[in-house]
Amino acid sequence: xxxxxxxxxxxxxxxxxxxxxxxxxxxxxxxxxxxxxxxxxxxxxxxxxxxxxxxxxxxxxxxxxxxxxxxxxxxxxxxxxxxxxxxxxxxxxxxxxxxxxxxxxxxxxxxxxxxxxxxxxxxxxxxxxxxxxxxxxxxxxxxxxxxxxxxxxxxxxxxxxxxxxxxxxxxxxxxxxxxxxxxxxxxxxxxxxxxxxxxxxxxxxxxxxxxxxxxxxxxxxxxxxxxxx
Numbered sequence: 001x002x003x004x005x006x007x008x009x010x011x012x013x014x015x016x017x018x019x020x021x022x023x024x025x026x027x028x029x030x031x032x033x034x035x036x037x038x039x040x041x042x043x044x045x046x047x048x049x050x051x052x053x054x055x056x057x058x059x060x061x062x063x064x065x066x067x068x069x070x071x072x073x074x075x076x077x078x079x080x081x082x083x084x085x086x087x088x089x090x091x092x093x094x095x096x097x098x099x100x101x102x103x104x105x106x107x108x109x110x111x112x113x114x115x116x117x118x119x120x121x122x123x124x125x126x127x128x129x130x131x132x133x134x135x136x137x138x139x140x141x142x143x144x145x146x147x148x149x150x151x152x153x154x155x156x157x158x159x160x161x162x163x164x165x166x167x168x169x170x171x172x173x174x175x176x177x178x179x180x181x182x183x184x185x186x187x188x189x190x191x192x193x194x195x196x197x198x199x200x201x202x203x204x205x206x207x208x209x210x211x212x213x214x215x216x217x218x219x220x221x222x223x224x225x226x227x228x229x
Contacts, residue, residue, distance in 0.1 A: 001096050002052075003060040003069035004106060006031055007126060009038065010059070011091070014084040015075065021046045024055075027091060029109065030117050030126040033141050033175035036105045037128055038091065040114035049079065070101050090114070122147070131172035144171060145178040149226060155213040159203040165195075168216045174224045187214075188225035198223045 002010040002024065009027040024047050028039035047055045053072055060067035088095035093110040096102060102110075116129040121137035132144035139147065147153070148169050156164070176186055188205060190198040202216055202225050215226040 001070060001098055001102055002075070003056050003067065004029070004102075005060050005064055005068075006066040008059075009106060010056075011096070013087045015078040016082040016084065017049065017079045018082065019049055022049050022052055025087075028117050028126055029106070030115070030128055032128065032131075033178060034173070036109040037112065037117070038106075038109045038114045039117040039126070041116070042091075052079075068101065068103055070098055074098060074101075128172070134169070141175055142178060145175065146182060149174075149179060149184050149215065149217075150182050153215060155215050155228065156206075157213055158210040159206045160199070160216060162199075165199055165216070165218075168218055170218045172220050174217060174219065174226065179226065183229045184215075185227050185229055186224055187227045189222070190224070191219075191222040193222055 002012055004010060007029050009029055010024050011027070012022060012024055015022060024045045026043045026045060028041070030037045030039065052075065056069045056075075060069050091110060091114070093099055093107055096110065099107060117126045118129045118138045119125070120127050120140035120143055122139055122143040125140050125142075127138065127140035129138060132139045132141055134144055134148050148171070154167075154169065160168070174186060174189075179186060188202065190201060193201075202223060205225060206214055213228050217224040217226065
């Protein structure tokens with residue numbers, strides 16, 4: 001692993017002092033409320049071997065608090081011995097020679113399956129595709145929570161009719177810290193419960209407090225019920 005920052009990870013599978021160019025593989029990283037996620041698509045960049053250290057300094061500068069680079073002496077040593085390995089079928093923590101140089105959040109990302117990443121349609125930050133989709137726009141968790149769970153979201157008073165459950169927001173998950181920022185509480189989380197039972201439970205709560213605004217959310221593993229503070 002050569003280095004990285006909050007949005008990119010750079011690694012090589014060959015460092016040869018006798019080669020004029022180094023092929024650097026670039027992995028996109030997304031920052032999410034659940035942690036760092038590595039993208040499933042890699043790009044490559046050709047860097048002159050003699051300029052590799054300068055390229056690292058300019059790409060992952062020391063004034064970037066999220067940046068890290070491998071020790072220069074280790075990079076130069078591998079180049080002197082013409083180090084080379086087969087590209088891994090999947091980049092994971094076991095495939096990284098210098099895993100001790102990698103920040104914990106990136107190590108965690110490498111222990112998870114890579115995900116398809118896209119740019120948020122509002123702020124352009126990288127996010128996991130289809131985790132937060134609203135009105136055909138891919139959004140990051142932050143913008144989705146603000147737009148969909150904010151004051152202009154599809155809040156509802158009283159029990160849902162069956163047809164309403166087909167149109168409630170769908171999100172991979174709800175993030176309590178992001179909800180706190182917009183003044184919203186999570187009053188119910190249901191996971192691994194059959195849909196009819198989960199919907200009945202939601203409607204029991206909605207019927208018992210029909211004067212206040214609530215918002216049902218379909219998540220990847222069940223349902224969440226939100227309430228304005």
